[in-house]
Amino acid sequence: MIDARLITLRVFARCGTIGATAELTGYSPSAVSAQLRELQRMLGMQLLTKDGRGVRLTATGRFLVAGSDSLIAEWESLRAAAMEAGDQVQSRFGLGGFSTAAAQLLAPLAATLRSTRPLLEVQVLEANPARCFDLLVAERIDLAVIVAMQSDTYIEDDPRFEQTVLLDDPLDVIIPADHPLASRETVTLEELASEPWITEAAGSTYHALFTAAFTAVGVTPRIAHEAVEWETQIAFVGAGLGVGLLPRLAPLHSTENVVRLRISGKGRPSRRIVAAVRRGSIASPLIQESLGILQDSAHRILTARPEDDR
Amino acid sequence: MIDARLITLRVFARCGTIGATAELTGYSPSAVSAQLRELQRMLGMQLLTKDGRGVRLTATGRFLVAGSDSLIAEWESLRAAAMEAGDQVQSRFGLGGFSTAAAQLLAPLAATLRSTRPLLEVQVLEANPARCFDLLVAERIDLAVIVAMQSDTYIEDDPRFEQTVLLDDPLDVIIPADHPLASRETVTLEELASEPWITEAAGSTYHALFTAAFTAVGVTPRIAHEAVEWETQIAFVGAGLGVGLLPRLAPLHSTENVVRLRISGKGRPSRRIVAAVRRGSIASPLIQESLGILQDSAHRILTARPEDDR
């Protein structure tokens, strides 16, 4: 409803280059370039300036993008209200998410929607959290389930999105099956202070969460190895290279020669799983129904856990 | 910026038929029909229903149109702010107006803009007040100078428009040059109570103003003849058929065998001349400049009048 060119401009404002904007919106770079040129012509405003080998927004451009936040939100809100008032049905619905955790929530959501709303075209895109937000802005998806590290600066106040906490996913410790502590049910991080740790490379959000968990209990872990995928980390642990942290929702197959222990004591780290939508759209019947389904799934996951871990 | 189809829907909401919408927007009826069909498809909402040989808005449609008022206003406001912030120039500017009174204000405005902003394409459309509002909604024009009868219910609170009073245009009495009172400078309506009057047909806004003026002084005029155009009315008066009321801004050529007298006493009727713009757009530099020019013109007209008539 809002001109596609303005949406493109907003995406450009997020990623800064024409090429990335093209990739994100699904257009070719030439098309993005032409769209932005046309937008400037029709508004009679100069929105972009050459900057080195790229382009950047002018002050007017930034102003327009900033101001368009509330415009988009108002449209989403109006559409949601009209859908609700008229008991109308949406035809396309895009979902975004990342990691097995998100998949565990998105899969039942998509399945349920497919049965309750047979006419609805549901599309699921796998993308990391940052890209999910980009895809929301680009209107490629309408709802995203993302895994936010607890230490992240929480962007609840972003004028473009509204977020709903679904559940907190605690991190467990994984140690080799032949480790002296392997028969325990719970451990404290202090007890594992001298172990060689396996984590992700510094700079990743998981790494930030990792260190935050240890600083909370006043311990400095010795980082022995680095792994990106949970699977890799589990394999390292199974090979006796060290110990690591693993989110509760990440599956651990019994064949792995690795045991999972809950963390007791203070400083129990967790990831926060939230649903994000474009601001204003949260009143839409479809979004409401989806959030309900997601929260049911989250509740089912929570009730399957030991009481003190919820 | 807001999708043209929504604008079309809004125009339809005002005039009720596809044909009228087509005429007002400049499209063909088929195009309007197709646009509205496409709009419903893309929103997944049923906005129209068959109603006899025409169509009418559904509840959802009315809801959407009502809610879109603030959306349009916010966009206009954003565009205006961006134009001002970036010191940018607009390329097209549509003006609307009706009657010689409006023309006297619009002509100098268009002329001034043409010299101060040579790149600006100024288009002037002559249209009666109701149509001017329609044209504003349809985004065919950006500013309208309209003549509102004082008795009209004043639509200042319409969420779609913002209005600025330019000046009040008093009505004078015109009488034949050989009338006994012709040498006077001013008359009261009471003095002319027994004269045969010429006015417009009952039901017109001018007729409403006419009767309001007389009821204010407790006189019931005898309506002898009816005329639509001022020119016709002047000719009738010149022919000695009766007397009439004529706005100060309506030109009276000396060859007409008619004299113009100001009305003294209470109940001096007048028309109100106002400038109307889409809500939100009033902050735009171009609108601001235009309103300034219009007010200058109005001021010049006022200062040319006797003091007690301003």
Added chain:
DNA sequence: GATAACCGTGCACAATAGGTGCATGATTGA
């Protein structure tokens, strides 16, 4: 300081959204 990589843009061409005009069907009023 040459060269490669990157980024945006212009151009030829293609697809398709979106327009017009006319014919048709449905409904209402004379």
Added chain:
DNA sequence: TCAATCATGCACCTATTGTGCACGGTTATC
């Protein structure tokens, strides 16, 4: 019953808007 009014479908056409590729300018690397 007939004419007038209104919306819509269809055939056709236009022009907007997309793609793919080549090119020029800028930055980073060796």
